[in-house]
Amino acid sequence: MDSAAHFDHIIIGAGTAGCLLANRLSRDPARRVLLIEAGGPDRSPWIHIPVGYLYCIGHPATDWRFQTAAEPGLNGRRLRYPRGRTLGGCSSINGMIYMRGQREDYDGWADATGDDAWRWDNCLPHFIAHEDHWRLQAADPGLTGAALDGFLRAHGQDGEWKVSRQRLRWDILDAYAQACEQAGIAPTPDFNQGSNAGVGYFEVNQHRGWRWNTAKAFLRPARHRRNLTVWTGAHVESLIVAPDSGGGWHCSGVQVRQAQGRTALTAAQGVILSAGAVATPQILQASGLGPGDLLQRLGIPVRQDMPGVGANLQDHLQIRTVFGVSGARTLNTLANSWLGRARIALEYALTRSGPMSMAPSQLGAFACTSGAHVRPNVQFHVQPLSLDAFGEPLHRFPAITASVCNLRPTSRGHIRLRQPGTDHEPEIAPSYLATGEDRQVALESLALVRRIAAQPALAPYAPREIKPGTDLQDEADLLRAIGDIASTIFHPVGTARMGRDGDPQAVLDSRLRVRGVRGLRVVDASVMPTITSGNTNSPVLMLAEKAAGWMLAER
Known part of the structure; x- marks a missing residue:
């Protein structure tokens, strides 16, 4: 390693979840927080002009430009598989639609994990916590009496996440x-x-005609904090995982490559993987946490055989x-x-x-x-x-x-490394x-x-x-x-899903901690046991809000 650095929390991925987590965790001035993004700053004007998604998707500065494997269900076609490669992640290139899904989606998560924290009624406050809804700001004449009371119970105002009408x-x-x-x-x-x-x-995540991404909403207000460090152009090569005194494993940090060299980073209170449903299982597998047979074929030392890492891929x-x-x-x-x-x-x-x-x-x-x-x-x-x-x-x-x-496909695909390391595009097989x-x-x-x-x-x-x-x-x-x-x-969701104790396919427990690996959490769309019934960006913000609360309480 060319250098070393020490933090309390290291967040991998400055996308939808990562930006919110960086904001929430750095509110505590005693916590040193590092946010790592492999892409660059969100400076392109096409990120901010709503129709600019046409120019961001497929552009190497803003999109990883992945492709699926040839899909039998699509007559052998390969599809482009955009993933955000900039501050704000997919919230910088997506369709901006604000959609939570259906009550039953979250009640199903609670049943799948055995944890009532995921029921709709217990998730709703975490949607509201960061919401700034236009109808509560604009004195909408259609909101009076019982309609207003119901709307206030379901929506928030003065949060960071702008919800606007088109x-x-x-x-x-x-x-x-x-x-x-x-x-x-x-x-x-x-x-x-x-x-x-x-x-x-649809209602959209815009503000006065501009795209409202998570870098604007959550990262920009926190950048002045002395305890928050943000790196762009920083590629995570692997997690630092070693045997734990309790018989399992301990993730103590990450190895990162930047233009100026490699850096070993340590995280006193834990590493948070928020790299998304494609890159999160890729990083886990490259670090020896994944399906044992796959890792052995690739010559990667198996630290923990976890067949669920990269499995359970769902997409609309x-x-x-x-x-x-x-x-x-x-x-x-x-x-x-x-x-x-x-x-x-x-x-x-x-x-x-x-x-x-x-x-x-x-x-x-x-x-x-x-x-x-x-x-x-x-x-x-x-x-x-x-x-x-x-x-x-x-x-x-x-x-x-x-x-x-x-909305709720029963087909399941996978994300798998093709070669050791995180420098190569993984195999993406949604099995539509x-x-x-x-x-x-x-x-x-x-x-x-x-x-x-x-x-x-x-x-x-x-x-x-x-x-x-x-x-x-x-x-x-x-x-x-x-x-x-x-x-x-x-x-894409579900590739490092949470589940009940004893479920061999569950990568995480219900509080998003990687099973058998102390000091490592996953907070992004990969944690979902089943896909939500609608656009997935805002559900990711909700689960990041919930996870931040758990982490702040643990200290």
Whole structure:
């Protein structure tokens, strides 16, 4: 080692969880906190302009640019698998949608771990703790009496995490919302009170037309603290793990590589892995904590055989259906000329609104695909645009995209090292559509999309199905077409999950401590036993808030 440094807490990953943890732990001036980020500062203007996600995803300065393995369920296709590579992590490149999920998700975590701390009622205060909701700041006239009381019980104000309404609307999306109602999906004013059933416009993590990432929300207010150190461009090579006097193992620190050399860092009160559902199992495996047979094949000394490290990968797969429309204003028609793009840029410059303030999806809906489901099992992301694939040019005809994803897939994939160390991209195999249940939900989802498109509210726009195409009706043909057009919605979770004592697949206990390794916690999306029923960014903030409280109390 070229040098050595000593801290109380070392947090690996300055993403969604890491930024909040750094803020909370460094509130105690007696704690020396180091936050390590392999990427750079969040200085790119495209991070902060909402539509800039189009330029951040796939750019080496802001995205790790991972790819999946060839997926049998997707007809052998490999998908891009974006992960944030900058301060703020995925909150700097994601879709900015504020979504907590469903009450039953968290009650299921409590059942899986045997710890009632994870029940919805006990998680809700940790959502509220950092929330700053626009309806409580704007004196919304719709919030009075019982409605206001209920909203105050479910939402917060004056926290760091801005929750805003979107700054534009589209007639075609208003019509799509009406079509959802005609198809039996009731409107909802709030997706985030424990049941997200219904249709409505998403709320977003923005502030005055700018993206609001976790680096702005949690890290910026704490950077002046003398007990908080932030390193960027710092690559974690491995955890420092040695035998413990109690017969297990002890993680005393990390080995980090920077441009100026290698550093051995020690953490008196523990190391916190917040590198995300891909990099966290990668670092654990590289440190000898993982499936013993995999580590032996790679020549990595097995410190602890943990088959659950890298297993249980879950993700939301979206079926991107495209409908051409007539007589409708869509982004396809607005942005396919220099004049149109100039007008869009001017509107954003003057008012911080218009298409440049757009989240990737504006309208959302949660519904059941069949009577077999007692709560919504699919989520719609509806967009006033269309393209062949993410990153490709917009189509030159007016169209909308209605993406629908299975909220609770039963397929399970994995993250595995291909080579020793953390310098190489791991194998990412989500195993989409690997189960008959997931394939059935995919077929039901497409039937629901078609039923909505046939409703009277959309008739004035003469929707015509372009993808997958109305000529496809046979189940086998439809499944092949789904495999051609489906894509990840970038919600990997579960690869270092928590669970009950005695569960050989549970990497963590219910308080997010790595089993058998003193001084090591995981706090990111990899801890989830099952994926939440919606976008995953805000649930990660909640669990980080909860974990910070536990760590502050332990001293």
